[in-house]
Amino acid sequence: MPDAEHLLIQRARKGDQEAFAALVTEHQRYVYNLALRVLKNEEEALDLAQEAFVRAWTALPNFRGQSQFRTWLYRIATNLCYNRLPGLRRSLNDLGDDVISELPETDLAFDNPARGFESSELRSYLHQAMDELDENYRLLISLRYQNELSYEEIAGALNLPLGTVKTGLFRAKEQLRRALESYQELSWTNP
Amino acid sequence: MDKPLTPEKKNTVIEDALQTYPIATMPRDITADVLRRIQTIPAPRPFRLTWSDVALSLVISLCIGAVWFSLQHLPPLVVAQIRKESILFYQHLLVNARWLIPMLSFSLAGFLAALTIPYLRQELTKKSA
Numbered sequence: 050m051p052d053a054e055h056l057l058i059q060r061a062r063k064g065d066q067e068a069f070a071a072l073v074t075e076h077q078r079y080v081y082n083l084a085l086r087v088l089k090n091e092e093e094a095l096d097l098a099q100e101a102f103v104r105a106w107t108a109l110p111n112f113r114g115q116s117q118f119r120t121w122l123y124r125i126a127t128n129l130c131y132n133r134l135p136g137l138r139r140s141l142n143d144l145g146d147d148v149i150s151e152l153p154e155t156d157l158a159f160d161n162p163a164r165g166f167e168s169s170e171l172r173s174y175l176h177q178a179m180d181e182l183d184e185n186y187r188l189l190i191s192l193r194y195q196n197e198l199s200y201e202e203i204a205g206a207l208n209l210p211l212g213t214v215k216t217g218l219f220r221a222k223e224q225l226r227r228a229l230e231s232y233q234e235l236s237w238t239n240p
Numbered sequence: 241m242d243k244p245l246t247p248e249k250k251n252t253v254i255e256d257a258l259q260t261y262p263i264a265t266m267p268r269d270i271t272a273d274v275l276r277r278i279q280t281i282p283a284p285r286p287f288r289l290t291w292s293d294v295a296l297s298l299v300i301s302l303c304i305g306a307v308w309f310s311l312q313h314l315p316p317l318v319v320a321q322i323r324k325e326s327i328l329f330y331q332h333l334l335v336n337a338r339w340l341i342p343m344l345s346f347s348l349a350g351f352l353a354a355l356t357i358p359y360l361r362q363e364l365t366k367k368s369a
Contacts (some may be wrong), residue, residue: 066275066278066279067276069274069278070271070274070275073270073274074269074271077266077269077270077271078263078264078265078266079263081264081265081266082257082263085264086264091267092306095266095270096268097270099270099273099277102270102274102278103274103277103278103281104279105279106274107278121301140354166255168256171257172256172257172260172292174261175253175254175257176257176260176261179257179258179261182368190258193258194258194259194261195261195263200332206289221245221259222251222254224260225254226250226254229245229250229253229254230250232243233244
């Protein structure tokens with residue numbers, strides 16, 4: 050945890066609203082984004098983000114710093130998502146933990162301009178496919194790739210076994226792979 | 241896309257899409273709204289132990305101690321008498337007032353359920369607002 054943030058948390062725990070406001074300003078975008086990806090509704094996401102910070106304020110005296118502040122905050126936001134989408138918790142639990150392997154994470158470099166164009170078009174198509182995934186997959190993807198949590202942090206925030214988190218992400222990628230294959234088929238039939 | 245992507249290339253394309261999935265822009269800053277809302281929350285009462293708390297706990301612990309001490313030092317005949325009377329009383333209840341125990345259980349459950357009514361009403365008011 051950065052020192053500046055640690056100091057802000059200490060001050061906020063003592064009731065300093067200005068320090069808490071600084072924490073809200075720092076984290077609001079990520080909490081809102083998480084809510085938006087799951088709920089797919091701007092107003093609801095804004096409302097949930099506000100509610101998450103209000104709850105964080107009341108629960109702040111109990112925050113002992115065992116986890117990172119942002120992970121703790123995402124846990125509050127996720128619990129609020131569970132309240133609004135009652136099936137979300139069950140669908141995450143139902144994922145199981147039978148993952149066999151993980152997709153390797155690699156860096157991309159499109160140096161060829163033509164391929165760059167193709168990749169940006171493909172990228173947009175896949176981003177759209179991500180928006181159409183089930184809510185449990187959207188939540189996992191958002192926590193992993195946008196909020197940049199590790200698998201262990203996601204498991205802690207969602208109170209799920211590590212294997213379930215890995216399985217969920219693996220299956221989300223499988224669905225994206227199928228979307229990619231259908232994109233390829235489309236591009237061959239309509240060149 | 242003129243040729244099919246290899247599995248490795250597919251993985252790479254998917255990872256790229258995942259890593260470039262844009263973070264949504266906030267329609268407005270919510271800091272002021274959050275501050276407004278937290279100002280309406282009453283400050284938590286600090287934990288404070290008063291002399292009356294200490295005196296009350298002392299009296300309660302003395303009473304419990306006295307009951308325990310008395311029970312330990314009662315003459316065996318009195319203990320046997322109490323046990324006999326309590327068994328007789330329980331049997332009397334079973335024979336003459338079978339309704340009493342279920343009624344007490346249901347009353348307790350009803351009382352506990354009634355305790356939630358103010359909270360539920362508050363939640364309903366909040367939702368309708």
